[in-house]
Amino acid sequence: MKSGLFGFLFAMWVLIIVGGGIVVTLLGPISISGFDELDLFITSMIKAIVALVLVVVWILILLKIKNWIFKKELKL
Amino acid sequence: MIDLLIPTIISCVVAFAIVFVMTPPLIKILEKRNFAVKDVNKKENVMVVRPGGPAIIAGIIASELVLYAFFQMNEILAILITTSTAFVIGYVDDRKVMGGWFKPVALAVSAIPIIALGAYDSNLAFPLFGTVQIPALYLVLIIFMIPITGNTINSIDVLNGAASGFMVIASFSLSICLFIVQNYEIAIVSLPLGFVSLAFYKYHKIPSKIFPGDSGALTLGAMYGAITIVGGVEIIAAVALLPAVINSFLFLSSVKRIVEHRQIKGKPVEHTDDFRLKATDDKKAPVTLVRLILAGGPMSEKQVAFTIFKLAIFSGILAIITAFMMGVSI
Numbered sequence: 001m002k003s004g005l006f007g008f009l010f011a012m013w014v015l016i017i018v019g020g021g022i023v024v025t026l027l028g029p030i031s032i033s034g035f036d037e038l039d040l041f042i043t044s045m046i047k048a049i050v051a052l053v054l055v056v057v058w059i060l061i062l063l064k065i066k067n068w069i070f071k072k073e074l075k076l
Numbered sequence: 077m078i079d080l081l082i083p084t085i086i087s088c089v090v091a092f093a094i095v096f097v098m099t100p101p102l103i104k105i106l107e108k109r110n111f112a113v114k115d116v117n118k119k120e121n122v123m124v125v126r127p128g129g130p131a132i133i134a135g136i137i138a139s140e141l142v143l144y145a146f147f148q149m150n151e152i153l154a155i156l157i158t159t160s161t162a163f164v165i166g167y168v169d170d171r172k173v174m175g176g177w178f179k180p181v182a183l184a185v186s187a188i189p190i191i192a193l194g195a196y197d198s199n200l201a202f203p204l205f206g207t208v209q210i211p212a213l214y215l216v217l218i219i220f221m222i223p224i225t226g227n228t229i230n231s232i233d234v235l236n237g238a239a240s241g242f243m244v245i246a247s248f249s250l251s252i253c254l255f256i257v258q259n260y261e262i263a264i265v266s267l268p269l270g271f272v273s274l275a276f277y278k279y280h281k282i283p284s285k286i287f288p289g290d291s292g293a294l295t296l297g298a299m300y301g302a303i304t305i306v307g308g309v310e311i312i313a314a315v316a317l318l319p320a321v322i323n324s325f326l327f328l329s330s331v332k333r334i335v336e337h338r339q340i341k342g343k344p345v346e347h348t349d350d351f352r353l354k355a356t357d358d359k360k361a362p363v364t365l366v367r368l369i370l371a372g373g374p375m376s377e378k379q380v381a382f383t384i385f386k387l388a389i390f391s392g393i394l395a396i397i398t399a400f401m402m403g404v405s406i
Contacts, residue, residue, distance in 0.1 A: 004368075005322075005365075005368060005369065005383075005387060006387070006390055008322065009318050009319065009322065009387060009390060009391055009394070010394070012318055012321075012322065013315055013318065013391075013394045013398075016311060016314065016315060017202075017203055017204065017398075017401075020202030020203060020204070020205055020311060021202065021204065021205040023200075023202065023205075023208055024202050024205035024206055024207070024208050025205065027208050027210070028206075028207075028208040028209070040211070040212065041212070044210070044211065044212030044213055047210055047212075047213055048212070048213050048216070051210075051213060059325075059329075062325065063329060066326070066329070070368060070371070
């Protein structure tokens with residue numbers, strides 16, 4: 001069990017590093033222009049939506065990993 | 077560098093000494109007023125006083141004021157106001173049982189001083205890949221950060237010494253990381269958190285003489301969150317806090333709503349005849365870190381707490397590796 005927990009911690013860490021890479025490469029370059037003073041607002045909204053989608057995907061992956069690592073223990 | 081050494085030593089000594097000296101009289105006052113709860117993990121009918129929050133916040137305020145006298149940084153004021161507000165929120169919850177949404181919403185409000193004082197940098201730094209600018213989104217992140225760290229530390233406060241011992245490891249790891257990323261001033265500002273936790277651990281460790289209560293746990297968690305934001309080490313801090321994050325994640329993913337622990341009907345953990353802890357098969361009970369630790373078989377309370385500390389050390393090492401990776405770009 002303990003090794004499973006350490007493995008889960010490590011998996012979360014890898015997901016954070018990889019997720020960071022996706023955020024920087026995907027969110028970073030997004031820039032909307034042509035709406036004057038609304039440019040920043042629209043850009044932020046799009047970044048927020050993409051970030052939310054990424055967080056949901058991250059949580060779903062984490063749930064899968066959790067169920068895979070703790071399959072035996074979580075017979076609930 | 078020598079200029080930084082004197083305020084560092086004074087603030088750390090003040091942080092440790094105030095909590096160490098103030099907690100015994102606080103225990104006596106709380107005993108007189110009968111502010112005690114049953115320690116459910118003891119065979120005998122052991123009553124333990126709470127909350128230890130007043131001693132913890134006194135240590136934090138005194139040590140950070142010492143640092144403010146030397147540095148006059150807005151970041152210190154932001155940490156002080158946010159942490160003190162979190163203490164008040166926790167103290168209200170200690171005195172009167174509030175609803176499940178009270179703490180997250182109130183803690184979100186406590187983050188406002190960080191924004192008002194401009195004590196943040198809206199660039200979110202990631203290891204290996206660099207930074208991303210999210211000016212508007214970062215404000216939302218600040219509002220969410222304090223409730224997350226506050227409640228995360230509160231949720232791990234289930235065993236004697238677990239919350240304070242965990243905070244000792246997580247906060248010193250964070251301080252080391254801040255030194256590695258060369259954010260020396262915030263690293264120094266973060267050190268009192270570790271020393272306050274260490275002094276409180278002396279009385280909180282098994283067998284506990286005092287519990288931190290919501291006021292103590294939220295104070296420690298909110299200060300950790302505030303340091304994270306003003307130090308610009310969001311990702312590193314999240315890594316150092318991973319065991320507690322896992323606990324909250326497991327809890328929320330099994331309960332599927334924000335709810336107070338006392339509102340949960342199923343018991344995740346029960347006791348053996350010799351009063352060791354063991355995981356239950358209760359399908360209504362939430363999955364928690366302690367329940368997963370106990371899935372391999374019954375353990376004593378001390379053994380479970382030490383397993384949590386081992387996990388905290390592991391994530392502290394991962395956080396330090398992450399800090400070194402901040403200086404590398406691919």
